Amino acid sequence: MDIDKDDQLMKLPNLVLQRKRLLSDRARKSLNIYCQLYSPCNRYLAAGDNTGSLSVWNISKAVAVATSEEVPQEEDEAARRAVLKCEGVHSGTVYALCGVEDDFFSASGPEIHAWKWKNLTTDGNTTPCFTLYTSDPSMKTIEGPVEINNLSWDTTSNTLLAACGDGRVQMFNLAAIASNTNAASVQMVQKTRRAIDTQGGMLHSVASLTKNRIVTGGEDGILRLWDTSGEHARMLESASTLKSKKKGKRTKWISVVLVDEQECWLLCGGGFGMSLYSLNSFMKVTNFSSSEPMNITDAKYTENGVAGVGSDSVVRFWAMNGDLQREIVCVPRFLFSVVFHTVSTEYGDTKISTIAGSGPLINIVTEMGNCTSLALEV
Numbered sequence: 001m002d003i004d005k006d007d008q009l010m011k012l013p014n015l016v017l018q019r020k021r022l023l024s025d026r027a028r029k030s031l032n033i034y035c036q037l038y039s040p041c042n043r044y045l046a047a048g049d050n051t052g053s054l055s056v057w058n059i060s061k062a063v064a065v066a067t068s069e070e071v072p073q074e075e076d077e078a079a080r081r082a083v084l085k086c087e088g089v090h091s092g093t094v095y096a097l098c099g100v101e102d103d104f105f106s107a108s109g110p111e112i113h114a115w116k117w118k119n120l121t122t123d124g125n126t127t128p129c130f131t132l133y134t135s136d137p138s139m140k141t142i143e144g145p146v147e148i149n150n151l152s153w154d155t156t157s158n159t160l161l162a163a164c165g166d167g168r169v170q171m172f173n174l175a176a177i178a179s180n181t182n183a184a185s186v187q188m189v190q191k192t193r194r195a196i197d198t199q200g201g202m203l204h205s206v207a208s209l210t211k212n213r214i215v216t217g218g219e220d221g222i223l224r225l226w227d228t229s230g231e232h233a234r235m236l237e238s239a240s241t242l243k244s245k246k247k248g249k250r251t252k253w254i255s256v257v258l259v260d261e262q263e264c265w266l267l268c269g270g271g272f273g274m275s276l277y278s279l280n281s282f283m284k285v286t287n288f289s290s291s292e293p294m295n296i297t298d299a300k301y302t303e304n305g306v307a308g309v310g311s312d313s314v315v316r317f318w319a320m321n322g323d324l325q326r327e328i329v330c331v332p333r334f335l336f337s338v339v340f341h342t343v344s345t346e347y348g349d350t351k352i353s354t355i356a357g358s359g360p361l362i363n364i365v366t367e368m369g370n371c372t373s374l375a376l377e378v
Helices: 003-029 059-066 073-080 117-121 183-191
Strands: 033-038 044-049 054-058 084-086 096-100 103-107 111-116 130-133 148-154 159-164 168-173 194-197 203-209 213-218 222-227 234-240 254-259 265-270 273-278 283-287 296-301 305-310 314-319 324-329 335-345 348-357 361-366 371-377
Touching: 033 096, 033 348, 044 059, 044 096, 044 103, 044 117, 054 059, 059 073, 059 335, 059 348, 059 361, 084 117, 096 148, 096 159, 103 148, 111 117, 130 183, 159 213, 168 183, 168 203, 213 254, 213 265, 222 254, 254 296, 265 296, 265 305, 273 296, 273 305, 305 335, 305 348, 314 335
Parallel strands: 033 335, 148 203, 203 254, 296 335
Antiparallel strands: 033 044, 044 054, 054 084, 096 103, 103 111, 111 130, 148 159, 159 168, 159 203, 168 194, 203 213, 213 222, 222 234, 254 265, 265 273, 273 283, 296 305, 305 314, 314 324, 335 348, 348 361, 361 371
């Protein structure tokens, strides 16, 4: 055989390896992390991304290493990496995670996977406990599957709520599988699911309240309060977040609706910025100011007010009266998720926030309000 051909054949494995590394590097750079969830034991963090994958980190160890002095480089790098990754478990982007005691749900379109923290963190089992569907997965359409943009859990009725891209809220009553997850009980839940057509276009968020009520927000920029107690859901209140449509400006979408624990306030964010509504009157009471125009993608209540992230690299903190208190710049260019939590480490409990967005990095911000240099790599 020709010597030159032998050399070319010898180089083939190296070329294949280089191609895989190049594609992997491109995938990392185009990665977006859309949602995060902490485990009930306060030691683990899960995140969903645009590759349909779930990643789990030992956040307790990562924070302990970050706050320690003179940590070896190998140990520091190991703490940054995910301890478990469920590659491509969803058919599309994972936009939502929702925790229910020792379990949690991850959603793409049209499937919702159920997981147990113990199976993932102790056993390393990357197979879902069971799967629910918002539509028949065998039915193919030109538009493709309808995405699931948000999940919420109704504790009073053991119902999982899914805000979908077709303008519907899918409701799964999981009481039937509270103690048994066999195929028959899962099929029963699937058959008895309900759907609320909000008639408002694509839904981005849903929040549950007591007394069989839910709040929805989506592309049309209208907040809607629903009573789901009857056979057919009934709209109780609605409020528009739209500003005047001068010079052909497009409508202002709603990306997040969030109810406080006392069910007094409704936090609403989106293309218009962020506002606070009274749940008693369903009227706006506060507009949250900002030094720059902002599109809010996620928001949370804090001990002293609210925080929001969006179409830039800044986390903003406001008082409840709308005054901007501080801004923190993070690594990702665009931010999609912010979570506040108390993490248990060997040195005690530490209050942190984790911020994720475009790119394979998750920033950790300390309770002092400073962004640390630690970023968790997917």
